[in-house]
Amino acid sequence: MNYKTGILPYCAILLMILSCSDNNGNGADDDFSNEVQGTITLSGEETSELGTSLTIGNIEIANATLTGTDKSVILLSENISVVDDELVYDDDQNGFVIVGADFSTGGSSDIDKSISMVIVKNGDEFRHACASPNQNFFTACGDGFGIDFETKEVTFQNTTVINTEDDAILILDGTITWD
Numbered sequence: 001m002n003y004k005t006g007i008l009p010y011c012a013i014l015l016m017i018l019s020c021s022d023n024n025g026n027g028a029d030d031d032f033s034n035e036v037q038g039t040i041t042l043s044g045e046e047t048s049e050l051g052t053s054l055t056i057g058n059i060e061i062a063n064a065t066l067t068g069t070d071k072s073v074i075l076l077s078e079n080i081s082v083v084d085d086e087l088v089y090d091d092d093q094n095g096f097v098i099v100g101a102d103f104s105t106g107g108s109s110d111i112d113k114s115i116s117m118v119i120v121k122n123g124d125e126f127r128h129a130c131a132s133p134n135q136n137f138f139t140a141c142g143d144g145f146g147i148d149f150e151t152k153e154v155t156f157q158n159t160t161v162i163n164t165e166d167d168a169i170l171i172l173d174g175t176i177t178w179d
């Protein structure tokens with residue numbers, strides 16, 4: 001699957017499967033500038049291929065058009081941005097897209113939190129996902145993942161995602177903030 005066209009449907013389908021879209025205005029604040037700061041530290045089986053960190057360059061908040069829910073954030077590498085509800089790539093051979101959703105305040109009766117992500121290194125795609133509580137697919141994200149729309153913060157603390165092709169485990173740690 002081509003990275004340019006493949007990640008968005010993958011992420012959107014995952015989140016639509018896991019969520020009941022709730023666009024009643026109870027999500028994130030609509031008045032934000034999307035200035036983002038933070039790095040996610042990686043550990044686990046694939047760090048020799050993926051590296052040990054992801055520096056967040058761009059963020060999209062509560063974009064139900066792209067993710068299927070307003071209880072989501074899209075964390076992007078600096079070479080990927082969102083323009084007119086489409087992902088725009090400066091380099092489609094390297095980068096990442098992480099879609100996180102936090103339904104702990106409502107929006108889904110089955111899933112509290114989910115992550116769907118792809119990391120591309122030298123043209124090779126590594127797709128990962130998690131859902132909490134575990135629904136017998138992917139893996140549980142763990143208690144350390146959360147999105148706080150009021151404080152404008154995403155937290156990854158010992159957050160577990162699984163490679164959807166070979167079941168390799170990747171652990172995410174870090175705090176992402178936005179203005």
